Amino acid sequence: MNAFAREPARADVIIVGGGFMGAATAFFLRTHGLSVILLERDLIGQAASGTNFGNVRRQGRYLPQLPLANRSRDIWGRLPELIGEDAEFLPGGHIRVTTRAEDGARLEQYARDCKPWGLDLTMMTGDQARAMFPMVGPDIHTVSYSPHDGHANPRLAAPAFGRAARRAGAQVVEQTEVTSIMKDSVDFIIETKDGGRYHAPLLQISSGAWGRSMAASFGEDVPMAPQGPQMGVTEPLPYRIQPVIGSASSVTEEGVYLRQVKRGNIVFGGGRRSSADLVTKRARLDPMNTLRQMPHLARLVPAMARLRVIRTWSGVEGYVQDSLPIMGPSDRVSGLFYAFGFCGHGFQLGPGVGATMAELIATGQTDIPLEPFHVGRFQRNMEHRDAP
Amino acid sequence: MAEPVIVVGAGPAGTRAAQRLLQAGLRPVVIDENERQGGQIYRRQPENFIRPAEKLYGTEAARARALHADFESLRPHIDYRPGTTVWGVADEGLLSVRGSAITVQPFSAIIIASGATDRIMPLPGWTTPGVYSLGASQIALKAQACAIGGTPVFMGTGPLLYLVAWQYLRAGVTPAAVLDTSSLATRLRGLRGMMSRARVVVNGVRYMADLMRAGVKLHAGITPQRIEGREDGVTGVLWQDSRGRLRRTACDAVGTGYGLRAETQLADLLKCDFMFDRRFTQWRPQVDLDGRTSRQDVYLAGDGVLLRGADAAEAAGRLAACALLQDRTLPVATDEIEGLRGVIATMDRFAGGLAGAFPWPAHLAAALPDETVVCRCENVTAGDIRHAATALDSPEINRAKALMRPGMGRCQGRMCGLAAAEILAAARGVPVEQVGRIRTAAPLKPLPLDCRITP
Numbered sequence: 054m055n056a057f058a059r060e061p062a063r064a065d066v067i068i069v070g071g072g073f074m075g076a077a078t079a080f081f082l083r084t085h086g087l088s089v090i091l092l093e094r095d096l097i098g099q100a101a102s103g104t105n106f107g108n109v110r111r112q113g114r115y116l117p118q119l120p121l122a123n124r125s126r127d128i129w130g131r132l133p134e135l136i137g138e139d140a141e142f143l144p145g146g147h148i149r150v151t152t153r154a155e156d157g158a159r160l161e162q163y164a165r166d167c168k169p170w171g172l173d174l175t176m177m178t179g180d181q182a183r184a185m186f187p188m189v190g191p192d193i194h195t196v197s198y199s200p201h202d203g204h205a206n207p208r209l210a211a212p213a214f215g216r217a218a219r220r221a222g223a224q225v226v227e228q229t230e231v232t233s234i235m236k237d238s239v240d241f242i243i244e245t246k247d248g249g250r251y252h253a254p255l256l257q258i259s260s261g262a263w264g265r266s267m268a269a270s271f272g273e274d275v276p277m278a279p280q281g282p283q284m285g286v287t288e289p290l291p292y293r294i295q296p297v298i299g300s301a302s303s304v305t306e307e308g309v310y311l312r313q314v315k316r317g318n319i320v321f322g323g324g325r326r327s328s329a330d331l332v333t334k335r336a337r338l339d340p341m342n343t344l345r346q347m348p349h350l351a352r353l354v355p356a357m358a359r360l361r362v363i364r365t366w367s368g369v370e371g372y373v374q375d376s377l378p379i380m381g382p383s384d385r386v387s388g389l390f391y392a393f394g395f396c397g398h399g400f401q402l403g404p405g406v407g408a409t410m411a412e413l414i415a416t417g418q419t420d421i422p423l424e425p426f427h428v429g430r431f432q433r434n435m436e437h438r439d440a441p
Numbered sequence: 442m443a444e445p446v447i448v449v450g451a452g453p454a455g456t457r458a459a460q461r462l463l464q465a466g467l468r469p470v471v472i473d474e475n476e477r478q479g480g481q482i483y484r485r486q487p488e489n490f491i492r493p494a495e496k497l498y499g500t501e502a503a504r505a506r507a508l509h510a511d512f513e514s515l516r517p518h519i520d521y522r523p524g525t526t527v528w529g530v531a532d533e534g535l536l537s538v539r540g541s542a543i544t545v546q547p548f549s550a551i552i553i554a555s556g557a558t559d560r561i562m563p564l565p566g567w568t569t570p571g572v573y574s575l576g577a578s579q580i581a582l583k584a585q586a587c588a589i590g591g592t593p594v595f596m597g598t599g600p601l602l603y604l605v606a607w608q609y610l611r612a613g614v615t616p617a618a619v620l621d622t623s624s625l626a627t628r629l630r631g632l633r634g635m636m637s638r639a640r641v642v643v644n645g646v647r648y649m650a651d652l653m654r655a656g657v658k659l660h661a662g663i664t665p666q667r668i669e670g671r672e673d674g675v676t677g678v679l680w681q682d683s684r685g686r687l688r689r690t691a692c693d694a695v696g697t698g699y700g701l702r703a704e705t706q707l708a709d710l711l712k713c714d715f716m717f718d719r720r721f722t723q724w725r726p727q728v729d730l731d732g733r734t735s736r737q738d739v740y741l742a743g744d745g746v747l748l749r750g751a752d753a754a755e756a757a758g759r760l761a762a763c764a765l766l767q768d769r770t771l772p773v774a775t776d777e778i779e780g781l782r783g784v785i786a787t788m789d790r791f792a793g794g795l796a797g798a799f800p801w802p803a804h805l806a807a808a809l810p811d812e813t814v815v816c817r818c819e820n821v822t823a824g825d826i827r828h829a830a831t832a833l834d835s836p837e838i839n840r841a842k843a844l845m846r847p848g849m850g851r852c853q854g855r856m857c858g859l860a861a862a863e864i865l866a867a868a869r870g871v872p873v874e875q876v877g878r879i880r881t882a883a884p885l886k887p888l889p890l891d892c893r894i895t896p
Contacts, residue, residue: 305750343884
């Protein structure tokens with residue numbers, strides 16, 4: 054088939070990048086009645102969206118991000134009615150645990166601070182936590198419990214949104230790499246490697262770790278680098294661990310987390326990250342990191358020491374210098390929107406980002422505060438710094 | 442170069458590679474997953490077992506004895522690490538584990554001689570207790586002096602089918618039947634290539650003759666239907682004969698396998714380039730004649746890359762060591778290399794003949810009923826894989842794995858991966874190489890979470 058002979062495809066909105074953010078935005082744009090073309094280089098949800106830990110966690114987030122996270126949590130609970138499947142979402146709670154006094158004090162403070170943002174946490178001593186969650190180890194003292202958080206399957210969530218978007222009428226084009234993005238006086242013009250051309254007056258860039266160069270092509274550079282979080286999974290055992298358990302340690306190596314899926318396997322991650330390559334599209338799993346994670350996992354849940362690890366993996370994720378995503382309208386180009394660089398904490402936000410970006414693109418406004426995630430924040434800081 | 446050469450595996454290929462390196466003055470580290478050297482075909486019985494080599498290895502007793510004896514003479518001069526599993530690759534070195542003790546071994550080069558396992562074709566009932574691979578049936582006999590049952594059926598295809606049946610017969614267990622999916626006509630077509638090693642063909646014919654003389658029925662061109670059983674084990678096999686008649690053979694165990702599958706995971710972790718080998722209908726690392734891979738410090742030998750059998754593996758192990766020595770500009774006689782290449786060329790013709798005579802019955806995977814379990818670790822059925830192929834639109838096996846879990850369990854697809862790929866390819870209507878292969882990840886085998894690095 055000669056793609057060059059085709060008329061350019063048109064839609065109200067083009068989304069470049071079919072990770073969780075792009076797929077969810079495409080789905081919600083259809084609920085606003087806009088026509089959508091979603092362009093994905095590989096398959097929907099294959100990079101960070103499909104390889105992350107699967108945390109549906111609000112506690113511990115940057116406070117001004119909680120309205121977005123709360124909206125997202127609400128959508129997680131309604132996935133079956135919205136997209137026809139639940140992506141294995143289990144709202145079994147989330148506990149952040151500490152072994153050091155200073156980390157405990159931080160948790161106490163956060164629990165007080167997040168209340169006005171609509172998040173209620175229960176603080177527990179180690180013994181209280183062990184009475185409720187007997188798998189928790191003896192070293193754990195202060196514990197912060199978020200009962201309505203939980204976890205889901207990242208391999209399923211973004212593809213499920215992609216299929217739902219397609220069913221709702223979005224044109225989802227996979228295995229199509231975007232080679233150029235331009236704008237004339239009216240439209241964005243996207244060209245793809247296979248010779249396709251796509252036009253739309255509105256454009257969202259949600260290409261994860263690859264978003265930087267696309268934003269830079271519009272003169273909006275952001276300090277972001279790709280890295281690979283280090284994940285692993287054990288053999289299955291009977292399902293006993295309802296909440297996600299995460300260390301709140303301020304020491305990088307100790308910062309591991311785990312969740313048990315209904316099938317019985319315990320998925321884990323955390324600690325150091327490794328390098329990732331935007332060209333080969335591979336993130337390295339350093340097995341030395343797996344070895345570093347092991348004793349800390351066994352400290353959170355001592356019974357894990359008797360298990361075997363059966364697989365490890367990583368994925369290419371974009372980490373922004375200030376650990377906050379790039380989300381909202383462009384600072385320079387009208388009709389251009391960004392949703393990328395979620396710094397390893399985007400999975401929970403996925404549905405909320407989709408709903409919020411769709412609302413913003415379709416109506417020009419949203420009640421969710423996005424200012425802290427604005428692409429222009431680094432530029433402004435830089436100008437500020439450069440001022441005499 | 443300060444860091445040692447690591448040889449992974451101590452079967453025929455690994456042993457000969459280590460021997461040749463030592464001859465050149467290098468002192469290799471030999472990492473062996475087994476507790477005793479010998480590999481699979483020349484697997485040694487535990488220390489206190491006393492059956493003679495003739496009983497254990499039949500016509501190959503002399504070769505087995507030579508390989509074992511040669512290794513014993515090497516052993517004081519090499520760093521041999523038995524019972525040790527290689528599971529990962531880090532910047533700091535090759536990672537292995539024995540029990541819970543991890544070793545990080547820096548290296549200047551690696552020769553991988555990791556061997557092969559049975560190629561498995563799932564079948565309704567194949568997860569019933571009492572169903573073994575042909576290799577496991579043989580290990581039971583060789584290493585533990587046990588049989589898998591009193592009246593086993595051996596079903597599948599390939600020369601191992603007859604060898605194992607014959608070994609069972611010799612051990613006093615009369616198989617209920619030998620059921621081969623390859624037809625007599627197909628086998629005749631492969632015979633020309635196989636005649637490059639007439640001695641081996643004669644041995645094979647002798648095994649068949651001995652079995653028939655003992656009253657064991659050998660059926661060709663069969664189609665397996667189902668393994669029947671109760672909770673406590675196998676009761677029989679339902680199969681279709683070459684004329685399409687449904688038949689049932691009562692038995693208390695089944696040994697099954699369809700040729701071999703190269704153990705290529707370590708080469709994959711080391712990021713060697715792979716290719717699809719049409720002859721053996723599976724993916725394997727790319728190698729030159731002598732075993733050089735796409736990575737300058739990694740060499741491959743034996744059935745872990747090309748399924749040419751034990752005799753070829755001995756030559757290939759030696760040849761890979763020669764290639765490594767040559768690459769370090771150490772002296773290697775051209776005659777030696779030419780001689781080894783010549784041996785391997787003969788074996789290669791033979792292996793090609795075998796692959797033609799006992800082909801992998803890919804069509805059986807495509808025809809499996811939807812409810813058949815394919816990935817037994819994760820309980821994924823043929824229907825689940827087809828669902829991944831069609832409703833979930835998975836164009837390749839890793840996508841199908843991500844969405845429906847085939848190959849996600851303890852064995853990481855080593856057992857089910859090839860059949861799962863066939864089912865996916867058939868459901869998508871594409872050649873099997875187009876659906877790719879399951880990506881390898883550390884650990885190569887399940888790794889205890891309480892393990893610790895030991896110096």
